[in-house]
Amino acid sequence: MLTTKSHDQAGGQDEPLATAGLGPSTAAVHAGEARQKPGHAIADPIFASSTYTFSDTQSIVDFIEEEHPREEYGRYGNPGERVVERKLAALDGGEMAVLFASGMGALVGLLMAHLNAGEEIIFFDECYHRSREFCRKHLTRFGVGFREVASCDYDAMEAAITPRTKFIVSESPTNPHLSVVDIARFAEIGRRHGVLTLIDATLCTPYNLRPLEAGVDFVLHSATKYLGGHNDLLAGVVVGSKEKLEPVRNLRGIMGGVNSPHNAYLLERGLKTFALRMERHNANGLAVARFLERHPRVEQVFYPGLESHPYHAVAARTMRGYGGLVTFLIKGHEKGADWRETAKVVDSVRIPRIGPSLGGVESLIEQPMVMSYWNYTPAERAAFRIPDNMIRLACGIEDSADLIADLAQALDS
Amino acid sequence: MQFRTRAIHVGQDRDAATGAIVPPIHIASTFVQPDASMTAEYDYARTASPTRRNFETTLAGLDNGTRALAFASGMAATHCVSQLLAPGDQIVTGTDIYGGTWRLFNKVLTGHGITVTAVDTCDIDAVARAVTPATKLLWIESPGNPLLSITDIAACTEIAHRHGALLACDNTLATPALSRPLDLGADIVMHSATKYLGGHSDLLGGALVVRDAELGKKLHWMQNATGAVMGPLESFLCARGVKTLELRVRAQSATALELAHWLEAHPRVAKVHYPGLPSHPAHALAARQMEGGFGGLLSFELAGTGGDGDVAAARRVVESTKLFQLAVSLGAVESLIELPAVMSHGSYEPAARRAVGIVDGLIRLSVGLEAFPDLRDDLASALG
Numbered sequence: 001m002l003t004t005k006s007h008d009q010a011g012g013q014d015e016p017l018a019t020a021g022l023g024p025s026t027a028a029v030h031a032g033e034a035r036q037k038p039g040h041a042i043a044d045p046i047f048a049s050s051t052y053t054f055s056d057t058q059s060i061v062d063f064i065e066e067e068h069p070r071e072e073y074g075r076y077g078n079p080g081e082r083v084v085e086r087k088l089a090a091l092d093g094g095e096m097a098v099l100f101a102s103g104m105g106a107l108v109g110l111l112m113a114h115l116n117a118g119e120e121i122i123f124f125d126e127c128y129h130r131s132r133e134f135c136r137k138h139l140t141r142f143g144v145g146f147r148e149v150a151s152c153d154y155d156a157m158e159a160a161i162t163p164r165t166k167f168i169v170s171e172s173p174t175n176p177h178l179s180v181v182d183i184a185r186f187a188e189i190g191r192r193h194g195v196l197t198l199i200d201a202t203l204c205t206p207y208n209l210r211p212l213e214a215g216v217d218f219v220l221h222s223a224t225k226y227l228g229g230h231n232d233l234l235a236g237v238v239v240g241s242k243e244k245l246e247p248v249r250n251l252r253g254i255m256g257g258v259n260s261p262h263n264a265y266l267l268e269r270g271l272k273t274f275a276l277r278m279e280r281h282n283a284n285g286l287a288v289a290r291f292l293e294r295h296p297r298v299e300q301v302f303y304p305g306l307e308s309h310p311y312h313a314v315a316a317r318t319m320r321g322y323g324g325l326v327t328f329l330i331k332g333h334e335k336g337a338d339w340r341e342t343a344k345v346v347d348s349v350r351i352p353r354i355g356p357s358l359g360g361v362e363s364l365i366e367q368p369m370v371m372s373y374w375n376y377t378p379a380e381r382a383a384f385r386i387p388d389n390m391i392r393l394a395c396g397i398e399d400s401a402d403l404i405a406d407l408a409q410a411l412d413s
Numbered sequence: 414m415q416f417r418t419r420a421i422h423v424g425q426d427r428d429a430a431t432g433a434i435v436p437p438i439h440i441a442s443t444f445v446q447p448d449a450s451m452t453a454e455y456d457y458a459r460t461a462s463p464t465r466r467n468f469e470t471t472l473a474g475l476d477n478g479t480r481a482l483a484f485a486s487g488m489a490a491t492h493c494v495s496q497l498l499a500p501g502d503q504i505v506t507g508t509d510i511y512g513g514t515w516r517l518f519n520k521v522l523t524g525h526g527i528t529v530t531a532v533d534t535c536d537i538d539a540v541a542r543a544v545t546p547a548t549k550l551l552w553i554e555s556p557g558n559p560l561l562s563i564t565d566i567a568a569c570t571e572i573a574h575r576h577g578a579l580l581a582c583d584n585t586l587a588t589p590a591l592s593r594p595l596d597l598g599a600d601i602v603m604h605s606a607t608k609y610l611g612g613h614s615d616l617l618g619g620a621l622v623v624r625d626a627e628l629g630k631k632l633h634w635m636q637n638a639t640g641a642v643m644g645p646l647e648s649f650l651c652a653r654g655v656k657t658l659e660l661r662v663r664a665q666s667a668t669a670l671e672l673a674h675w676l677e678a679h680p681r682v683a684k685v686h687y688p689g690l691p692s693h694p695a696h697a698l699a700a701r702q703m704e705g706g707f708g709g710l711l712s713f714e715l716a717g718t719g720g721d722g723d724v725a726a727a728r729r730v731v732e733s734t735k736l737f738q739l740a741v742s743l744g745a746v747e748s749l750i751e752l753p754a755v756m757s758h759g760s761y762e763p764a765a766r767r768a769v770g771i772v773d774g775l776i777r778l779s780v781g782l783e784a785f786p787d788l789r790d791d792l793a794s795a796l797g
Binding site for chain 2: 362
């Protein structure tokens with residue numbers, strides 16, 4: 001189970017600790033890291049190096065011909081990046097992880113590596129608007145078809161699959177509606193039809209659910225969110241099998257959307273407290289959702305941990321916790337109150353900052369209609385089910401009591 | 414606002430110019446002045462720097478002080494306090510203190526004409542006897558390192574103040590998440606920020622926190638004059654670490670308590686030093702002085718009489734754990750194990766070390782964020 005401790009013996013211990021079967025916090029601290037690091041340091045060094053040198057010409061030839069595992073140039077890989085990739089792979093129970101400069105970089109890198117002209121991709125429709133935009137406006141330029149079906153409508157997804165279909169994709173929970181996909185069922189559809197399955201698990205994180213274990217081919221995260229966890233880096237990652245990710249890694253080296261050594265280290269550092277933070281995010285999300293559900297000014301709360309949530313049963317069956325994101329609707333909209341009434345609530349909170357993103361230690365709040373859908377027509381917003389009175393709150397790790405007191409004063413003001 | 418909320422928000426205001434939720438890391442060494450009067454908020458980074466000041470503001474709030482100063486290391490912070498003294502002055506210190514502090518006081522300051530008197534600060538009567546009109550500083554550490562002794566901070570403060578001396582408390586082990594000595598009357602709180610504040614084994618830092626503005630001014634003058642300041646990157650990493658301080662310390666305390674109970678029942682263990690155990694001589698005081706946990710550090714002695722055999726057995730234990738890594742330092746996400754007599758407290762003179770009760774076979778654990786069953790299994794197999 002455990003490898004032997006790294007003493008200063010010749011050779012040292014390069015193999016990471018085998019964390020399968022160990023607790024999630026043990027894995028978050030140790031997974032993927034060599035037991036014996038350069039200089040015997042306990043923290044991984046940051047290799048701020050763009051290129052890697054060879055001792056002589058023969059070494060280059062040996063590297064090319066024998067594919068010695070070593071670094072060559074920063075765009076193809078970096079020692080610190082490899083550590084965080086191994087850690088992310090271990091946390092998600094995958095064979096390999098490929099790190100990108102952002103979550104969108106990861107999505108684009110994955111899709112471009114696997115899709116060919118003439119093929120198509122089908123999304124469950126509650127998806128990040130930039131993911132949709134990339135597929136609809138750009139993948140189609142390369143002859144790749146893009147379609148959407150209603151989220152969690154498995155029959156519709158199955159009916160939409162054609163011989164051209166290469167990928168089916170969903171987020172879970174979705175953003176901002178927090179619909180929860182039955183991942184095993186989703187994976188089964190993919191298997192039955194021989195199409196690749198991708199789950200964007202940014203919102204659930206490997207702490208709450210590991211989609212690869214439910215049988216999907218790829219898991220994608222915007223690591224900017226809970227994985228990094230401190231609102232101070234951008235990163236994206238795809239996790240899956242070595243066979244299916246090697247082409248993604250190779251294309252990344254050509255397209256160039258790699259992360260940086262400094263970011264990779266901050267991500268590794270953030271992951272050390274990943275399990276602790278998720279426990280708090282989960283607790284805060286649930287406490288805030290329960291508070292909002294009882295508040296007279298709140299029309300509806302979307303949170304998978306609430307019994308009232310349409311996907312509570314599947315969430316309770318498959319997830320350890322429900323995350324820090326809570327979406328809710330302010331009452332009065334049906335009586336003609338306009339979006340400014342809701343904006344007043346957003347503007348009145350004191351602890352959460354107003355801004356996009358989620359998953360960091362600091363709580364963030366936004367009105368999706370303003371923040372992400374301002375340039376869409378009312379009809380388009382209706383189709384995306386983004387009403388003007390919707391607020392999305394990304395609970396950080398502050399004390400629940402403080403967040404609830406703050407929301408109370410904002411709703412009552 | 415509660416502690417954890419303040420740890421995230423106080424001193425870490427969003428950047429006014431860009432709205433960035435994380436304030437920028439200001440790496441500048443100098444600041445361009447609007448005129449020659451040098452009255453701008455920042456002039457030269459040794460005096461003050463925005464990223465360091467942000468961290469100092471956060472920490473001052475957490476320790477319920479009015480001002481914090483961040484240093485290049487914990488020893489730099491301690492050294493700065495010692496510079497308040499003059500030849501002929503006396504320092505009274507505890508006996509259960511970090512080896513580096515012992516070395517600074519006994520090997521450096523004594524050369525500058527300062528008298529150092531060590532006293533068991535758990536014995537308040539002994540403290541009262543040791544403090545004299547020449548005493549300018551009473552230096553305590555609670556919990557103590559490595560024996561986890563608990564010193565009554567309020568009682569020591571009372572004695573120090575009666576003699577016009579300052580009371581400085583090394584709060585590294587308790588952290589402001591569990592204990593706030595300034596609330597108990599202490600004049601100066603010192604931290605090795607390398608430990609729980611930074612929390613990730615990836616920076617060196619120290620800090621002083623005070624409530625009295627005049628004292629803060631004096632210490633800042635000395636810090637600026639002697640120059641051992643915390644750098645901007647460390648200040649950023651430290652502030653980032655502090656955002657999860659309470660989560661980490663509470664989790665580490667809970668695991669340490671479970672391990673302490675488990676070790677106490679282990680047939681190969683003779684003695685466990687942990688203030689959370691009812692068997693600890695000052696458990697009641699610790700429960701009063703610390704809030705919601707007893708910290709992540711504990712030490713223990715193997716069964717058997719002292720002597721070389723004991724040391725060899727202890728050595729085998731520290732060299733055969735797998736999750737607990739063999740290294741000095743403490744307070745980080747990774748669990749560490751070590752032998753204080755040769756490692757963390759090797760800077761003591763051997764006789765002085767034994768006199769304060771650090772036996773050669775003492776094993777010290779710094780409990781990280783790993784799960785209790787994983788750490789217990791690791792110790793179980795190392796203890797055989």
